[in-house]
Amino acid sequence: MATERTLSIIKPDATRRNVTGKIIDKLESAGLRVIAQKRVRWSQAYAEAFYAVHKERPFFNDLVAFMTSGPVVMQVLEGDDAVATNRKVMGATNPADAEAGTIRADFAESIEANSVHGSDSAENAAAEIAQCFSEGEIVG
Numbered sequence: 001m002a003t004e005r006t007l008s009i010i011k012p013d014a015t016r017r018n019v020t021g022k023i024i025d026k027l028e029s030a031g032l033r034v035i036a037q038k039r040v041r042w043s044q045a046y047a048e049a050f051y052a053v054h055k056e057r058p059f060f061n062d063l064v065a066f067m068t069s070g071p072v073v074m075q076v077l078e079g080d081d082a083v084a085t086n087r088k089v090m091g092a093t094n095p096a097d098a099e100a101g102t103i104r105a106d107f108a109e110s111i112e113a114n115s116v117h118g119s120d121s122a123e124n125a126a127a128e129i130a131q132c133f134s135e136g137e138i139v140g
């Protein structure tokens, strides 16, 4: 298996409920290492740029409003097949469909307040990591 990096974001519903440590424990227990991390409050412009790929979707404005409603924790995860491993631990986008034991099954409140984001491909992971972190902030 190839060592990969992926971008993970702990969303405002999870920071609000003080469960960032419990979420990071699930990621680490799956073999992923946190090699960069910062807690920030996104501006509207930052959220719109990050989710630009969804700008034509009907949920875009609500998504931006939600992602700017409180702090997020952005992190770079490294490990074997990190993109797929992270998505497996996260569970399905809609928590109603998420497998038992996944982050979204245990913590998400709704399809919007679904506790975590994870890159969906190695290519998008590289782009999202570059958008959120400078090289010097990533310490493997």
Ligand code: CMP
Pocket (backbone or CB within 6 Å): 054, 059, 063, 093, 111, 112, 113, 114, 116, 117, 118
């Ligand atoms: P995320 O992986 O962060 O990528 C886009 C987000 O849009 C997604 O997780 C969901 O939280 C959010 N979203 C809100 N409504 C929908 C929807 N109807 N379908 C898909 N994603 C949605």
